[in-house]
Amino acid sequence: MLADLHVHTWFSDSTRSPEEVAREAKARGIGIVAVCDHNTVAGHERTAAACAEAGVGFLPGVEIDAGYGAGFQHILAYGCDFAHPPLVALLDDVRRAMEQVSIDLIDRMRADDPRLDPAEYAAYVRDPSRGGWKGIDYLRYKGYEVTYPACMAYYARYGCPAGGFRPVEEVTAAVHGAGGLAILAHPGNLLPADAFDMHLRQLAERGIDGVECYYPFHSPPVTRACLGFCHAHGLCITAGSDDHGGFTEWVDGVHYALGEVRVDAGVLRLGRLI
Numbered sequence: 001m002l003a004d005l006h007v008h009t010w011f012s013d014s015t016r017s018p019e020e021v022a023r024e025a026k027a028r029g030i031g032i033v034a035v036c037d038h039n040t041v042a043g044h045e046r047t048a049a050a051c052a053e054a055g056v057g058f059l060p061g062v063e064i065d066a067g068y069g070a071g072f073q074h075i076l077a078y079g080c081d082f083a084h085p086p087l088v089a090l091l092d093d094v095r096r097a098m099e100q101v102s103i104d105l106i107d108r109m110r111a112d113d114p115r116l117d118p119a120e121y122a123a124y125v126r127d128p129s130r131g132g133w134k135g136i137d138y139l140r141y142k143g144y145e146v147t148y149p150a151c152m153a154y155y156a157r158y159g160c161p162a163g164g165f166r167p168v169e170e171v172t173a174a175v176h177g178a179g180g181l182a183i184l185a186h187p188g189n190l191l192p193a194d195a196f197d198m199h200l201r202q203l204a205e206r207g208i209d210g211v212e213c214y215y216p217f218h219s220p221p222v223t224r225a226c227l228g229f230c231h232a233h234g235l236c237i238t239a240g241s242d243d244h245g246g247f248t249e250w251v252d253g254v255h256y257a258l259g260e261v262r263v264d265a266g267v268l269r270l271g272r273l274i
Contacts, residue, residue, distance in 0.1 A: 001031030001032060001057075001264060001265045001266070002028075002029055002030050002031050002032075002259065002262055002263065002264060002265070003030070003031065003032045003033075003034075003239060003263060003264070003265040003268060003274075004025065004030050004032075004033050004034070004239065004240055004241050004243070004258055004259055004261065005032075005033075005034035005036075005059060005061070005076075005078070005212075005238045005239060005240045005268075006034060006036050006061075006063070006076060006185065006212060006215075006238070006239075006240020006241060006242050006243075007021055007025075007033055007034065007035055007036065007240070007241065007242075007243045007258055008035070008036065008037050008038070008063075008242070008243060008244045008245075009021055009035055009037055009043040009046075009047060010043075010128035010129060010131070010245075011037045011040055011042045011043030011128070012037035012038040012039070012040055012043075012063075012133070013038060013131055013132050013133050013136075013244060013247060014037075014131055014243065014244040014245040014247060015129060015130065015131035015244070015245030015246040015247050016243070016244075016245035017046075017128075017129070018035070018043050018046040018047035018049075018050045019046070019050045020245070021033065021035065021047060021050070021051075021243075021258070022047065022050035022051045022053065022054040022056055023050075023054060024258050024259075025051070025054065025056045025258060025259070026054040026055065026056050028258055028259035029259070030056060030258065030259050031056065031057055031265065032056070032057030032058070032059060032265060032274060033051065033056055033057070033058060033059070033258070034058075034059035034060070034061045034076075034078065034240070035047045035058070035060065035061060036061040036062055036063040036076050036077075036185075036240070037062060037063065038062075038063050038065070038098075038133075039062065039063070039064055039065060039091050039094040039095045039098065040062065040091065040095065041060065041062050041082045041091070044060045044082065047060075048060070057274070059078060059273060059274060060078070060080075060082065061076055061077060061078045062076075062077050062080075062082070062091065063075070063076055063077075063185060064076075064077060064090070064091065064094060064171050064175075065094050065097075065098065065162065065165045066165050066166060066167065066168040066170075066171040067163070067164075067165040067166060067167045067168065068167070068168050068203070068206075071190070072162060072163070072165055072190075073168055073184065073185070073187075073190055073203065074184075074185035074186065074190070075168065075171050075172065075175070075182050075183065075184065075185065075208070076182070076183040076184075076185045076212060076238070076240075077175040077178075077180050077181070077182055077183075078180055078181050078183065078273050079179065079180040079181050079271075079272065079273050080175060080178040080179055080180030081178045081179050081180075082178070084174075084177065084178035084179070086174050086177055086178070087174045087175065087177070087178040087180075090166060090170070090171065090174045093166065094165060094166070097162075097163070097164035097165060098133070098162065099134065099135075100164070101135070101155065101160050101161070101162055101163075102121075102133065102134060102135025102136075102138075102160075103118070103121070103122075103135075104158075104160045105135055105154060105155055105158055105160040106118055106121045106135065106138065108158040108159070108160065109154070109158055113142075115142055116142060121134075121135075121138050124137075124138050124141070126138075130247075131244060131245055131246060131247025131248075132146060132148070132151070132247055136151050139151070139154065148247055148248045148251065149248075149251060149252075167206075168203060168206040168207070168208070169206040169207055172206060172207030172208060172209075173207060176207065181209040181210065181236060181271060181272075181273065182207060182208050182209050182210075183208065183209060183210045183211065183212055183236060183238050184200075184203055184208045184210070184211045184212065185212045185240070185242075186212055186215045186217060186218070186240075186242065187199070187200065187203075187211060187212070187222075187226060188215065188217055188218040188219070188222040188226075189215075189217050193222075196222075196225055197225065197229065200225075200226075200229045204229075204233060204235065208235070209235060209236050209271070210230060210235045210236025210237060210238060210269070210271075211226045211229065211230050211235060211236075211237065211238070212226075212238045212239065212240050213226035213227050213230060213237050213238065213239065214237075214238070214239030214240070214261045214263045214268075215239070215240060215241075215242065215261060216241060216242065216254050216255060216256050216257075216260050216261060217254050230269065235269070236268075236269050236270060236271050236273075237267075237268050237269040237270075238268055238270065239261045239263035239268060240261065241256055241257055241258050241259060241260045241261050242256045243256055243257055243258040243260075244256065
C-alpha cells in the first residue's frame with residue numbers, strides 16, 4: 001500500500017480542495033494519505049469524508065512552524081487529539097504569528113504602492129482555489145506576480161521574515177500532550193548539509209519522534225542519512241510529497257506532487273499510526 005503522509009488542501013495554501021485530494025490520491029494509487037495543512041486542522045472532516053468515499057485511507061495531521069536557533073523547522077504531528085486545548089492554543093498562536101507577517105508586509109509596502117490598503121486587506125477574503133495564503137492572494141488581487149518561491153522576495157525586501165514561533169521543544173511537548181507523534185518534516189530543505197547529523201541529534205533531544213526521510217527534494221545521500229539516523233535511534237520513518245496542487249508543484253526543478261514519492265507503507269516505520 002503506497003503512502004503519502006504530507007499533503008495540503010486549500011484550507012492552508014494548496015489549490016486542491018479535500019475532494020480533489022481524495023480523487024487525486026485514488027487516481028495515483030495511493031492507499032493512505034495524510035493531510036497536514038499549515039497550522040490548521042480545519043480540513044480534516046471534509047477530507048476524511050472525501051477519502052472514505054474514494055476508498056482511500058486517511059490519516060489526519062498538521063504541519064506546525066516551530067522556532068529552532070535563529071530560524072525555524074516544520075513539525076508534522078500525527079495521531080493527536082486535535083481538540084486538546086494546549087495544542088489548539090498553540091496552533092492559534094502560530095497562525096496569528098504567520099498572519100502578522102503579512103499584515104506587516106502590506107503596511108510596509110504601501111509606502112511604495114498606495115493602492116495597498118491595510119483596512120482593505122483586513123476585510124479581504126482569500127480565494128482558496130488559487131493557492132497560497134491571504135497575504136499572497138491579496139497581492140495577486142492587486143496585480144502582483146506571486147508565483148512561489150519568487151513571491152517570498154517581497155517579505156525579504158521589506159524586512160518581514162517568518163518568526164515568532166514556539167521553540168521546537170514546546171511544539172513537540174504539545175503534540176505529545178495531545179497523544180501524538182512529532183515528525184521532523186523535510187530536513188534536507190532546512191538543515192545545513194555540513195552539520196546535518198548534529199542538527200538531527202539536537203532535534204531528537206528536543207522531542208522529535210521521527211523524520212520525513214522520503215521527500216521529493218531529498219537526494220539519495222540525504223535520504224540515506226535520514227534513514228540511518230532513524231534506524232540508529234529507533235525513530236519513526238515517514239514519506240511525503242508536500243503536495244500543494246498548482247501553487248508549488250514545481251520548485252527549482254523538483255516536482256512536489258501527490259504520489260511523487262512512491263513508498264510502500266511497509267517500508268516505513270510508523271509506530272502506532274496505521
